[in-house]
Amino acid sequence: MRVLITGARGQLGQCLRDCTPDNLEVIFTDSKTLDITNLATVNAMVEGFQPHVIVNTAAYTNVNQAENESALAFKVNAVGVANLAQAAQKIGCRLIHLSTDYVFDGKANQPYTHLDAPNPSNTYGQSKLAGETLALSLCDNVTIIRTSWVFSQYSNNFIPTVINKLLSEQTVQITENTTGTPTNAYELAKFILQQIQSPLSQKIIHYSGNVVITRLQLAQMIAEELSQYTMPSSPYQVQLTEATSRDWVRPNYSALASIQSVTEQEARRQLQQQIHSIIQTIINEVN
Ligand SMILES: NC(=O)c1ccc[n+]([C@@H]2O[C@H](COP(=O)([O-])OP(=O)(O)OC[C@H]3O[C@@H](n4cnc5c(N)ncnc54)[C@H](OP(=O)(O)O)[C@@H]3O)[C@@H](O)[C@H]2O)c1
Structure with missing residues (x-):
């Protein structure tokens, strides 16, 4: 099975690289080798490699800075995702897209389920929700995995x-x-790899730690x-x-009710x- 992974220099991308089994043929790309905001580059990569699955971990993730750089946040988190979704749809491949607990407004007092209505309270969350909406509308075979407070030894989380x-x-x-549900990036990477090989039918999945x-x-x-x-x-x-x-x-409050409890x-x-x-x-x- 061929898998294209974006955002390979990010913390989740690095954990996916550490955990990927040998039976998958994987291309790991970063912002230099595949800028997801460039539709022509995305199309060329997807048409050339013909992946069965694209995993999009690439994102604009600086929550505070997004308030001053909303155009860039939307370019990466919405336009970039739309580009991947269109390219996936063209060749009939599946898109697994990572999203966030920050699509919720934080007014809840119990963990958010995938059935709760998003209502982001900041630019980062709005741009990620726009990405989710575009992915679901542009590609038939999409899985959105929302996660929360991702941590690993990589990066300054x-x-x-x-x-x-x-x-x-x-x-x-x-x-x-x-308040949130800290999520180990390795456990998340293993869950994504499991979803590549034996997908759940649900389009929106919450995966996080359970504390x-x-x-x-x-x-x-x-x-x-x-x-x-x-x-x-x-x-x-x-x-x-x-x-x-x-x-x-x-x-x-952005705790998620994880699919794995x-x-x-x-x-x-x-x-x-x-x-x-x-x-x-x-x-x-x-x-
Ligand atoms: N970290 C968290 O606490 C958290 C919580 C909830 C959800 N998430 C979601 O989980 C996913 C992975 O997060 P992470 O923690 O691994 O983030 P990260 O460490 O910030 O990595 C994101 C990667 O995206 C890449 N990127 C940015 N713009 C790009 C572009 N135009 N084209 C291609 N790549 C681009 C960056 O690449 P370069 O390094 O090459 O510039 C960076 O390595 C994201 O979707 C994020 O929204 C994260």
């Missing part, structure tokens, strides 16, 4: 950022105490794991501070283990 801050300054300040947690609680969990690992002479400090207005473009206890154990493994990677890199 929340978990490595907090670990590095605690290691260097012993303290970290949390400015936006939003509903605030940023403050997550940072405290990281500090606890880090303490066990490094045994600091004085305890790590996690403080909640006043947010600057710039930070409040994020929905307050485990017990709360097991989910917490897995999250602790995943944090532990990122701590190990970071400390090994430093030493």
Whole structure:
């Protein structure tokens, strides 16, 4: 089976590269080798390689900056997705497109299901929702996978950022105490690979971790794991501070009800283990 993966230099793209089995013939592309906003380039790549499945992990993902660069956010997250959807439709291939919990407005108090109505509260979420809508309207064979708070050792996502801050300054300040469901990028990559080979019929799937947690609680969990690992002479400090207005473009609550559920206890154990493994990677890199 031939698979075209976009966004290969991103954190999910790198995890997909790490997990891809040998029985798939995969081309990994990044913004240099395949700019998804360029329709001619997309068509040439898709017509040349004739993939059975395209996995689009490429996206404009800077949530705060999107407020000042909305044209670029829409170009990548909406026009780019439309280009891939049209190219997929032309050759009859399937498009698996990654989307986000930020398509929701954050007013819920229980995890969002795929049946809940999106209503994004920021430019990033609006551009991602536009991408979903275009993908569904332009291509018959689409799966949208929405995920939330993706983390890995790659890139400066929340978990490595907090670990590095605690290691260097012993303290970290949390400015936006939003609630979400942190998702391990490797588990997400494995789920996508499973969807390539044995797809569910559902067009919109929520896949995330199963621990509903605030940023403050997550940072405290990281500090606890880090303490066990490094045994600091004085305890790590996690403080909640006043947010600057710039930070409040994020929905307050964006937990997803994941298609794969485990017990709360097991989910917490897995999250602790995943944090532990990122701590190990970071400390090994430093030493
Ligand atoms: N990270 C999260 O917490 C999170 C949460 C919910 C949903 N998601 C979704 O999950 C997906 C993967 O996210 P991620 O964390 O892996 O993001 P990421 O690390 O920011 O990677 C995104 C990649 O997209 C590429 N890209 C940007 N513009 C492009 C263009 N015009 N053409 C081709 N590639 C382009 C970038 O490529 P270059 O590096 O080559 O410039 C970047 O490597 C995205 O759809 C995102 O919206 C992420």
